[in-house]
Amino acid sequence: MSPARPIARRMAHIQPFHVMDLLARARRLEAQGRDIVHLEIGEPDFQTPAPIVEAGIRALRAGHTHYTPATGLPALREAIARYYQDVLGADVAPERIVITPGASGALLLVMGILLNPGDQVVMTDPGYPCNRHFVRTFEGEAVSVPVGPETDYQLTAAHLARHWSERTVAAMVATPSNPTGTLADRALLSELLDFTQGRGGALIVDEIYQGLVYEGENGTAAALSEDLFVINSFSKFFGMTGWRLGWVVAPRDCVRELDKLAQNLFLAASTPAQHAALAAFTPACMEILEARREAFRARRDFLLPALRELGLKVPVTPRGAFYLYGDSTAFSEDSFALAERCLEVAGVAITPGLDFGDHLARSHVRFAYTRDLPVLEQAVARLRTFLR
Amino acid sequence: MSPARPIARRMAHIQPFHVMDLLARARRLEAQGRDIVHLEIGEPDFQTPAPIVEAGIRALRAGHTHYTPATGLPALREAIARYYQDVLGADVAPERIVITPGASGALLLVMGILLNPGDQVVMTDPGYPCNRHFVRTFEGEAVSVPVGPETDYQLTAAHLARHWSERTVAAMVATPSNPTGTLADRALLSELLDFTQGRGGALIVDEIYQGLVYEGENGTAAALSEDLFVINSFSKFFGMTGWRLGWVVAPRDCVRELDKLAQNLFLAASTPAQHAALAAFTPACMEILEARREAFRARRDFLLPALRELGLKVPVTPRGAFYLYGDSTAFSEDSFALAERCLEVAGVAITPGLDFGDHLARSHVRFAYTRDLPVLEQAVARLRTFLR
Ligand SMILES: Cc1ncc(COP(=O)(O)O)c(C=O)c1O
Numbered sequence: 186m187s188p189a190r191p192i193a194r195r196m197a198h199i200q201p202f203h204v205m206d207l208l209a210r211a212r213r214l215e216a217q218g219r220d221i222v223h224l225e226i227g228e229p230d231f232q233t234p235a236p237i238v239e240a241g242i243r244a245l246r247a248g249h250t251h252y253t254p255a256t257g258l259p260a261l262r263e264a265i266a267r268y269y270q271d272v273l274g275a276d277v278a279p280e281r282i283v284i285t286p287g288a289s290g291a292l293l294l295v296m297g298i299l300l301n302p303g304d305q306v307v308m309t310d311p312g313y314p315c316n317r318h319f320v321r322t323f324e325g326e327a328v329s330v331p332v333g334p335e336t337d338y339q340l341t342a343a344h345l346a347r348h349w350s351e352r353t354v355a356a357m358v359a360t361p362s363n364p365t366g367t368l369a370d371r372a373l374l375s376e377l378l379d380f381t382q383g384r385g386g387a388l389i390v391d392e393i394y395q396g397l398v399y400e401g402e403n404g405t406a407a408a409l410s411e412d413l414f415v416i417n418s419f420s421k422f423f424g425m426t427g428w429r430l431g432w433v434v435a436p437r438d439c440v441r442e443l444d445k446l447a448q449n450l451f452l453a454a455s456t457p458a459q460h461a462a463l464a465a466f467t468p469a470c471m472e473i474l475e476a477r478r479e480a481f482r483a484r485r486d487f488l489l490p491a492l493r494e495l496g497l498k499v500p501v502t503p504r505g506a507f508y509l510y511g512d513s514t515a516f517s518e519d520s521f522a523l524a525e526r527c528l529e530v531a532g533v534a535i536t537p538g539l540d541f542g543d544h545l546a547r548s549h550v551r552f553a554y555t556r557d558l559p560v561l562e563q564a565v566a567r568l569r570t571f572l573r
Numbered sequence: 574m575s576p577a578r579p580i581a582r583r584m585a586h587i588q589p590f591h592v593m594d595l596l597a598r599a600r601r602l603e604a605q606g607r608d609i610v611h612l613e614i615g616e617p618d619f620q621t622p623a624p625i626v627e628a629g630i631r632a633l634r635a636g637h638t639h640y641t642p643a644t645g646l647p648a649l650r651e652a653i654a655r656y657y658q659d660v661l662g663a664d665v666a667p668e669r670i671v672i673t674p675g676a677s678g679a680l681l682l683v684m685g686i687l688l689n690p691g692d693q694v695v696m697t698d699p700g701y702p703c704n705r706h707f708v709r710t711f712e713g714e715a716v717s718v719p720v721g722p723e724t725d726y727q728l729t730a731a732h733l734a735r736h737w738s739e740r741t742v743a744a745m746v747a748t749p750s751n752p753t754g755t756l757a758d759r760a761l762l763s764e765l766l767d768f769t770q771g772r773g774g775a776l777i778v779d780e781i782y783q784g785l786v787y788e789g790e791n792g793t794a795a796a797l798s799e800d801l802f803v804i805n806s807f808s809k810f811f812g813m814t815g816w817r818l819g820w821v822v823a824p825r826d827c828v829r830e831l832d833k834l835a836q837n838l839f840l841a842a843s844t845p846a847q848h849a850a851l852a853a854f855t856p857a858c859m860e861i862l863e864a865r866r867e868a869f870r871a872r873r874d875f876l877l878p879a880l881r882e883l884g885l886k887v888p889v890t891p892r893g894a895f896y897l898y899g900d901s902t903a904f905s906e907d908s909f910a911l912a913e914r915c916l917e918v919a920g921v922a923i924t925p926g927l928d929f930g931d932h933l934a935r936s937h938v939r940f941a942y943t944r945d946l947p948v949l950e951q952a953v954a955r956l957r958t959f960l961r
């Protein structure tokens with residue numbers, strides 16, 4: 186073997202998900218016969234709804250296995266546009282919708298067309314960990330703003346005013362957010378949009394948990410203006426994680442740039458997935474998804490008070506997604522060690538705060554209510570014994 | 574609307590596929606009732622083989638719709654490793670195989686872990702157009718080396734010696750190559766590997782057309798050494814373009830870096846596609862693929878002499894992939910205009926050289942023999958009339 190190859194500098198800043206190590210450890214315990222409750226992964230237990238699966242099977246039988254255009258199947262772009270119109274009350278032209286391999290692909294494209302080296306993107310800490318790595322990938326700089334319960338863990342215009350610099354080109358929010366499940370309402374989004382427009386920057390709103398809202402608005406930032414980027418996905422609400430399909434609603438003048446970058450980096454998103462997703466908006470499928478939303482709500486309504494009673498501090502009631510994020514210092518000064526012991530001793534896998542940033546990361550953990558109520562009950566029983 | 578947003582500088586260097594405009598024009602002609610023969614797209618007419626489709630359907634019915642690990646399903650990594658062992662005669666540990674969304678995803682990851690801003694990658698002109706754009710995406714610099722028939726359109730160590738600089742970190746070849754269909758044989762690959770190792774650089778070998786070889790070696794560069802990157806895909810030989818599934822065989826010390834980047838940029842490749850691909854290596858499927866290889870060979874053996882007879886100069890007989898690349902100056906000084914007229918007048922869509930670089934691009938075109946023999950015969954008849 187030749188001497189170790191020099192790896193690009195960016196890779197020193199791109200971290201793996203810490204939870205992956207925990208997951209590997211959980212798998213080892215399971216191989217030894219231990220029963221583990223998985224509340225660490227941002228992926229619900231539900232299967233893809235049958236109407237989508239059946240549409241996927243029909244697509245395969247019909248031979249829909251060739252490349253689509255880089256921006257996606259025209260019929261799917263139109264179906265999504267109708268969904269914005271009919272369900273979310275936003276007027277979005279199909280031409281502004283670019284289909285991508287997951288929201289991941291959408292984030293990659295948007296950062297790719299916006300960021301020059303050294304450019305800054307303002308985002309929350311805690312937040313979705315990949316965001317800062319997308320920025321780093323393009324030689325940009327993530328400006329992570331510590332947020333807390335006082336602003337529902339969301340960015341405000343005051344934050345932007347404080348953290349915006351000459352080098353800032355975009356601000357990024359998620360509603361509902363990962364890991365906190367809190368929302369950015371219409372008024373807040375307007376305020377953020379006014380600010381970013383005033384500075385000639387871009388606003389990126391990640392709505393991947395859109396649809397999974399238990400109280401408050403289930404709207405879209407796309408209703409506010411054409412001049413922002415809205416990221417979404419079939420992964421979470423639509424139950425299609427493994428299919429790898431998402432989209433971005435872009436300002437008109439950016440679509441050509443996104444298309445060019447997609448042509449070169451991806452060629453296109455999965456064709457069977459795109460055909461399958463056409464069934465996601467049918468009444469039969471929507472009915473299933475609504476029922477699941479209610480199941481998530483019931484899970485939250487069970488787990489949140491139960492964990493609070495055990496001593497987890499959750500100062501803001503999460504209103505969306507499927508996450509509870511709380512202060513775990515009542516149990517341990519180090520949430521990473523806590524997550525490890527929780528797995529080893531109680532057989533409950535949770536995510537340490539470290540995966541969502543640096544701000545108070547060692548004093549927080551995330552629970553994903555991605556398992557059925559009886560399983561959640563069992564998890565709580567185990568935690569009660571463990572934490573006693 | 575606010576004033577036009579500043580777009581990242583890289584986007585000025587990332588070009589769309591010119592053939593997309595031709596394709597759009599072809600679709601318009603078809604909408605008007607014209608019959609168009611499509612020889613412009615790097616995608617065969619064959620459907621995904623039935624055993625793969627059936628495995629995909631079984632996977633969907635079995636509920637395999639959740640995220641896989643970022644490096645891919647262990648069973649698929651093992652199946653690919655066995656394929657290297659049994660069919661290609663290379664000893665590749667499954668741990669060195671990272672599953673990606675197409676070869677596109679593999680190229681993105683490899684460039685992402687190797688390139689710092691300003692770093693150079695040496696590649697051929699003509700070559701696969703996305704390569705230089707992947708490099709530009711990470712703020713690197715593609716060094717395009719004009720190649721011609723004297724080296725079978727391949728890079729040689731002499732080229733590397735001439736074009737390697739202080740800033741060069743990698744050289745990239747494709748065998749069989751797009752657009753020329755020529756091979757880099759074992760001796761040449763060894764020579765390139767010696768050179769890059771001697772300079773502490775990486776060798777990236779794109780084998781996406783591996784399997785589609787009509788004479789000469791159907792081997793793999795992975796048999797030479799562990800110390801290089803081999804890119805491959807289920808798109809071409811395996812007939813799975815739209816499924817978006819590929820892989821990279823990496824040096825051991827790079828797998829962790831690829832994994833980290835994949836976790837952040839992709840999360841994972843398509844789950845149904847990964848399960849479906851498990852059937853690609855079964856004897857039933859291999860038999861179909863071998864038959865298709867013979868069909869491609871027959872197409873080449875018809876089209877190449879027919880086009881030569883019409884006056885296209887193809888100085889090196891292509892031995893793989895499904896492309897014929899030739900000098901079209903007997904018909905026109907401008908191959909882009911030629912491709913346009915060829916479409917409009919003869920109803921035959923071909924790809925102008927411009928899509929593969931700058932070197933003699935205006936005097937070359939590419940024909941993709943991705944259509945059945947009778948269709949190719951018709952195309953030749955039309956071209957004969959058109960070029961008369
Ligand atoms: C906030 C957020 N954005 C984007 C993603 C990416 O998801 P996908 O690529 O599956 O659409 C996730 C996944 O967990 C997420 O939590």
Ligand SMILES: Cc1ncc(COP(=O)(O)O)c(C=O)c1O
Nearest residue numbers: 615675676677701751781806808
């Ligand atoms: C040489 C070469 N490499 C890579 C690719 C990417 O293909 P995919 O992402 O479908 O595997 C192509 C597609 O045409 C190609 O010709």
